[in-house]
Amino acid sequence: MRIVVLAGSVAMLAACQQPAETPEQANARIASESAAAKTAIDSLNNQFAMNLSAGNADALMAAYTDNPVLMPPNGPAAKGRDAVKTTFTEVLFPLKPELKLTAEAVTANGDLAVERGIYTLTMTPPGAPAPVTETGKYLVHWHRVGGKWLIADDIWNSDQPAPGIPPRM
Amino acid sequence: MRIVVLAGSVAMLAACQQPAETPEQANARIASESAAAKTAIDSLNNQFAMNLSAGNADALMAAYTDNPVLMPPNGPAAKGRDAVKTTFTEVLFPLKPELKLTAEAVTANGDLAVERGIYTLTMTPPGAPAPVTETGKYLVHWHRVGGKWLIADDIWNSDQPAPGIPPRM
Numbered sequence: 623m624r625i626v627v628l629a630g631s632v633a634m635l636a637a638c639q640q641p642a643e644t645p646e647q648a649n650a651r652i653a654s655e656s657a658a659a660k661t662a663i664d665s666l667n668n669q670f671a672m673n674l675s676a677g678n679a680d681a682l683m684a685a686y687t688d689n690p691v692l693m694p695p696n697g698p699a700a701k702g703r704d705a706v707k708t709t710f711t712e713v714l715f716p717l718k719p720e721l722k723l724t725a726e727a728v729t730a731n732g733d734l735a736v737e738r739g740i741y742t743l744t745m746t747p748p749g750a751p752a753p754v755t756e757t758g759k760y761l762v763h764w765h766r767v768g769g770k771w772l773i774a775d776d777i778w779n780s781d782q783p784a785p786g787i788p789p790r791m
Numbered sequence: 792m793r794i795v796v797l798a799g800s801v802a803m804l805a806a807c808q809q810p811a812e813t814p815e816q817a818n819a820r821i822a823s824e825s826a827a828a829k830t831a832i833d834s835l836n837n838q839f840a841m842n843l844s845a846g847n848a849d850a851l852m853a854a855y856t857d858n859p860v861l862m863p864p865n866g867p868a869a870k871g872r873d874a875v876k877t878t879f880t881e882v883l884f885p886l887k888p889e890l891k892l893t894a895e896a897v898t899a900n901g902d903l904a905v906e907r908g909i910y911t912l913t914m915t916p917p918g919a920p921a922p923v924t925e926t927g928k929y930l931v932h933w934h935r936v937g938g939k940w941l942i943a944d945d946i947w948n949s950d951q952p953a954p955g956i957p958p959r960m
Contacts, residue, residue, distance in 0.1 A: 761862070
């Protein structure tokens with residue numbers, strides 16, 4: 623009896639001390655978590671585009687972490703919630719942006735996720751004769767806080783050639 | 792005796808079935824993993840800059856996953872190893888790039904990491920009278936494979952204003 627008990631206990635201890643998951647289990651878990659994150663992020667992106675068009679800064683800011691970094695092309699990074707909000711209200715809203723985001727790949731592990739996607743952005747700057755549309759790509763670092771995915775870092779750039787020398791890498 | 796054995800077994804099972812870590816433990820683990828990833832990535836970034844200056848495409852490609860995406864500003868994304876390599880050999884090497892990468896924040900969870908940083912890039916396009924230096928920011932999605940951090944997605948953009956209307960977001 624004692625031998626049986628001891629063997630059983632050792633087996634259970636061994637099970638506890640093994641890594642939480644095999645590499646195959648980890649891959650399966652990450653695939654599942656990534657798919658779930660993409661579903662959530664697709665929905666959040668649609669809300670984001672609507673809030674951007676509507677010029678709703680408070681609703682947009684609900685998408686961000688406590689310390690987000692927004693990295694627009696051809697300008698400085700906006701670091702922190704105040705700077706991000708100002709970028710929306712002073713730089714972007716006046717351009718009457720209409721944004722479409724398409725996530726191409728989302729990779730999640732626990733509360734960390736990375737989204738790669740493409741965007742179409744139509745802007746009508748004050749005084750411009752007609753709207754201008756550009757396409758580009760983006761990468762977003764998401765952080766899940768209290769079960770909600772929030773944007774920690776957001777960077778994008780245009781597919782369209784820029785005038786000037788040197789050609790921008 | 793049986794009761795003691797049963798109680799011990801239940802306690803051990805319960806320990807096994809608890810979540811692997813508390814939120815506090817997860818935060819501590821992620822902070823530790825992120826610090827270790829940053830140390831590795833700082834070193835990889837230095838190697839990357841040296842290989843870029845040297846025009847060593849094979850060494851550069853050793854930094855990438857099997858299916859990387861390189862997203863340069865003002866041009867299309869390069870998807871896959873062949874396209875990334877061609878971007879280096881045909882677009883970047885002729886500009887005699889001198890690159891300095893500075894990681895500002897690395898967040899890692901297991902084999903997934905995100906790096907945010909700033910760069911200084913000096914280029915001398917063929918026929919240009921003098922080198923041109925630009926500064927900008929970047930976001931990289933890293934994936935650890937077989938214990939080695941590899942670049943999965945890489946995007947950057949310039950801080951310098953671009954000529955033309957509309958102002959690029």
